[in-house]
Amino acid sequence: MKFWVTLEDREAEVEFRTEGEKLLLEVDGRRLEADFHRLPDGEVYSLLVNGKSHEVRVSPGANALEVTVRGVRVPVEVRHPLERMLGATLRKSGAAGGETIAAPMPGLVVALRVKAGDAVAAGQAVVVVEAMKMQNELTATHGGVVSEVLVSERQSVAAGQALMRIRAS
Amino acid sequence: MSARKPAPKPKPAPRGKLAPKRAPRAAARHSSPPRRAIRRVLIANRGEIAVRVIRTLRELGITSVAVFSEADRAALHVLMADEAYPIGAGPSRESYLNLERVIETARRVKADAIHPGYGFFAESAAFGSACERAGIAFIGPASETIAALGDKLAARAAAKAAGVPLIPGSDGPVATLAEARAAAKKIGWPVMMKAAAGGGGKGMRLIRGESELESAWQTTRGEAGAAFGDDRVYLERAIERPRHVEAQILADGRGNVVFLGERECSVQRRHQKLLEETPSPAFSAKLRREFGAAACAIARSVGYRSAGTVEFILDERGRFYFLEVNTRLQVEHPVTEMVTGLDLVAEQIRIASGDGISFGRTPPEPRGWSMEARVIAEDPAANFMPSIGRIERLRAPQGPGVRNDSGVYRGYEVPVFYDSLLAKLIVWGESRDHARRRMLRALDEYVLDGPRQNLAFHRWLCAHREFAAGNLSTRFIEEHFRPGVLAASPSANEVAVLAAALHAREERLRVALPDDSRVNGGSSWRWAERRRPAGARR
Numbered sequence: 196m197k198f199w200v201t202l203e204d205r206e207a208e209v210e211f212r213t214e215g216e217k218l219l220l221e222v223d224g225r226r227l228e229a230d231f232h233r234l235p236d237g238e239v240y241s242l243l244v245n246g247k248s249h250e251v252r253v254s255p256g257a258n259a260l261e262v263t264v265r266g267v268r269v270p271v272e273v274r275h276p277l278e279r280m281l282g283a284t285l286r287k288s289g290a291a292g293g294e295t296i297a298a299p300m301p302g303l304v305v306a307l308r309v310k311a312g313d314a315v316a317a318g319q320a321v322v323v324v325e326a327m328k329m330q331n332e333l334t335a336t337h338g339g340v341v342s343e344v345l346v347s348e349r350q351s352v353a354a355g356q357a358l359m360r361i362r363a364s
Numbered sequence: 365m366s367a368r369k370p371a372p373k374p375k376p377a378p379r380g381k382l383a384p385k386r387a388p389r390a391a392a393r394h395s396s397p398p399r400r401a402i403r404r405v406l407i408a409n410r411g412e413i414a415v416r417v418i419r420t421l422r423e424l425g426i427t428s429v430a431v432f433s434e435a436d437r438a439a440l441h442v443l444m445a446d447e448a449y450p451i452g453a454g455p456s457r458e459s460y461l462n463l464e465r466v467i468e469t470a471r472r473v474k475a476d477a478i479h480p481g482y483g484f485f486a487e488s489a490a491f492g493s494a495c496e497r498a499g500i501a502f503i504g505p506a507s508e509t510i511a512a513l514g515d516k517l518a519a520r521a522a523a524k525a526a527g528v529p530l531i532p533g534s535d536g537p538v539a540t541l542a543e544a545r546a547a548a549k550k551i552g553w554p555v556m557m558k559a560a561a562g563g564g565g566k567g568m569r570l571i572r573g574e575s576e577l578e579s580a581w582q583t584t585r586g587e588a589g590a591a592f593g594d595d596r597v598y599l600e601r602a603i604e605r606p607r608h609v610e611a612q613i614l615a616d617g618r619g620n621v622v623f624l625g626e627r628e629c630s631v632q633r634r635h636q637k638l639l640e641e642t643p644s645p646a647f648s649a650k651l652r653r654e655f656g657a658a659a660c661a662i663a664r665s666v667g668y669r670s671a672g673t674v675e676f677i678l679d680e681r682g683r684f685y686f687l688e689v690n691t692r693l694q695v696e697h698p699v700t701e702m703v704t705g706l707d708l709v710a711e712q713i714r715i716a717s718g719d720g721i722s723f724g725r726t727p728p729e730p731r732g733w734s735m736e737a738r739v740i741a742e743d744p745a746a747n748f749m750p751s752i753g754r755i756e757r758l759r760a761p762q763g764p765g766v767r768n769d770s771g772v773y774r775g776y777e778v779p780v781f782y783d784s785l786l787a788k789l790i791v792w793g794e795s796r797d798h799a800r801r802r803m804l805r806a807l808d809e810y811v812l813d814g815p816r817q818n819l820a821f822h823r824w825l826c827a828h829r830e831f832a833a834g835n836l837s838t839r840f841i842e843e844h845f846r847p848g849v850l851a852a853s854p855s856a857n858e859v860a861v862l863a864a865a866l867h868a869r870e871e872r873l874r875v876a877l878p879d880d881s882r883v884n885g886g887s888s889w890r891w892a893e894r895r896r897p898a899g900a901r902r
Contacts, residue, residue, distance in 0.1 A: 196872065198865045202857055209865035220862065231866040236757055242863055251863040252757065252813055260867070262860035263813060266820045267852045269860035273868040300752045301780050326780055331749050354752075 201272040293339050293362035298352040302326030307348055307359075313341045315361060322346075322358050339363045399718035400501060402477045404429060406470045407441065408491075409481030410460060412771035412787055413695070414441035417479045420709040429475055431466060433459035435779040440771050449473060454781045460484045467494050477501035477716055479709070483783065486692035487514055503716045504670045505691045506617070512666055513689040517560045517598060523686040526661040531677065531685040533600035541581050544599060548577060551601045557581070559588030560596040567591060568635070570602055603685070605837040607678040608632065609644050610690075611659030612700045614711055614727075616720040617669025622727050623656030624700050627673075630836040631825065633748055638818070638841075639825060640696035641735040642703055645796060645834030646678060655684055662689065670715050671697070671708050695738070695788070698769060702734035702792040732792055733799040737822040739770075739787040739812065741778050744821035745847040750784045751816035753777070761809035765792040765802050778815050786817065796834065800826055820850045 317338040430445035435454035452459035485491035492507030534547040559567030589595035628644035659674035770787035793799030
């Protein structure tokens with residue numbers, strides 16, 4: 196079995212082979228012996244790679260998977276050969292879709308920094324949400340033109356609620 | 365409400381008057397305050413500090429009474445207390461900051477005393493005096509002391525009278541912009557503008573030059589008026605690369621004031637402390653003596669009672685200047701407990717009951733070094749943005765020299781209404797480096813999944829060369845931290861790649877296997893669900 200794993204624009208090919216009880220991996224030409232053991236604690240595994248012990252958590256992330264290694268979250272995308280072919284086409288069509296600014300947690304909208312029709316740059320603060328006694332500026336990732344503002348100031352919002360949409364310019 | 369039924373207990377002390385139940389030596393030796401029995405203590409707080417107070421109460425055989433908001437029905441302090449009573453809705457103002465409700469509950473359940481923890485009512489003179497009127501002991505200083513020291517200008521005056529060095533500044537509030545300008549010129553740029561009613565890092569602003577003065581004048585006064593109902597501001601010279609150091613004191617309210625060593629709390633972001641330690645790597649024995657004497661002089665001059673902290677700024681030449689007095693137990697008090705072996709909450713209770721300080725005038729000789737890392741639900745890589753959510757997985761560090769003061773458990777949902785402090789990881793070591801290495805070890809052991817948290821930040825901090833060398837200042841994060849430093853190492857990335865592929869393989873195999881092999885609910889629809897983004901879950 197073979198998978199492609201994408202991590203920060205780099206792609207690794209991981210191929211599996213079993214030899215009796217042994218699970219062998221080939222990653223970018225290197226051969227490794229691995230033991231992958233699911234712990235009773237959610238999607239957490241003990242991973243032994245050539246005897247080295249790691250504890251990892253694999254959870255669904257914003258795009259595909261998120262692997263937690265020693266407390267650091269690493270977003271990864273895993274694709275099967277077939278998905279890989281499909282993905283290449285899908286991504287091309289989805290790239291120009293713009294973005295939706297959503298509340299990262301329940302809170303109160305304290306300020307809207309932009310209005311519909313405004314052009315925003317990547318990284319520009321567009322809305323301020325107060326939660327846990329802190330004011331948090333939410334920024335546009337890619338930038339574009341604000342197509343829709345879905346909330347008003349002093350409005351309470353739920354986690355994940357869409358606050359505004361920005362279309363790619 | 366499913367509060368446990370109160371155990372049969374002795375008749376509480378008569379209300380309104382202090383009741384010398386026993387007539388011990390202490391009462392004979394001193395005139396005031398008379399001894400009062402403390403058998404039931406209401407904790408007017410939540411989170412890790414409520415849990416910490418409950419632990420001491422349990423050890424002392426005192427009944428612990430928790431209060432909780434609707435959002436905290438399943439909070440750890442409710443589970444751990446002997447009794448628990450609801451006090452209102454989730455937002456603090458409707459529960460933990462509802463003075464009448466808290467006092468009324470304390471009266472109704474016949475609490476002898478209230479421990480305020482830190483935050484909420486801990487430094488509220490109005491709350492202290494409401495306790496006094498209700499005949500309930502407030503475990504802290506007298507309300508007049510809180511009022512006097514809560515006003516920064518009054519506190520400065522007290523420090524000055526006690527002969528303690530102050531940062532050169534305007535002697536008193538500046539009434540007009542012109543007055544502020546004149547004062548700033550006399551002090552010399554840069555200056556700090558501070559709200560008289562401020563504290564804990566709120567209501568202060570750095571002004572680098574005259575061009576920034578007017579806008580700072582407007583905003584600081586505006587903020588102070590809105591936040592504290594008091595828009596008086598004053599100016600102080602800004603100290604470059606200052607260290608934040610503070611003195612832990614205990615006072616019995618009858619003239620006995622003792623110094624329990626300093627704490628260094630220089631590692632801060634937005635004026636909020638992140639890691640504290642004792643002793644301070646910047647202190648010599650001579651500096652410590654002078655520092656302790658200054659802190660005690662201020663406490664003595666106001667007739668202080670209970671545990672308290674006198675905060676100072678230490679400049680690069682090793683001179684200290686008075687900042688403010690915190691009339692409460694500090695978040696970081698455990699580091700002092702680790703090196704002294706004392707229980708500061710137990711001391712507070714002894715003092716409130718009139719029994720005085722357990723060791724009299726000579727505190728135990730501190731031993732070794734202690735550090736505390738605040739484990740906060742926030743994302744250091746995203747400008748320390750707070751985070752909430754369910755604690756999906758939790759395995760706290762254990763082993764030699766490790767203490768974990770936590771307010772959460774696995775499956776617990778971190779509410780949005782309160783402080784984002786989840787736990788405090790405290791370690792003890794023979795030396796600073798031993799404590800630092802032990803902290804790194806404990807941080808490595810700590811597993812806390814669910815909300816974002818700052819364990820990786822602390823790992824970075826404790827491994828940093830300048831931190832290891834003890835070169836600290838309140839600008840440490842500004843000078844050394846970049847969000848990128850928390851990115852996964854190449855080896856961690858490799859592990860992630862392997863884990864992701866192995867996980868995908870498991871899921872594939874599981875789907876492909878016949879029905880009787882699908883253990884643990886691994887069916888094909890679940891596989892599909894797992895691939896959905898996190899936001900679409902639940």
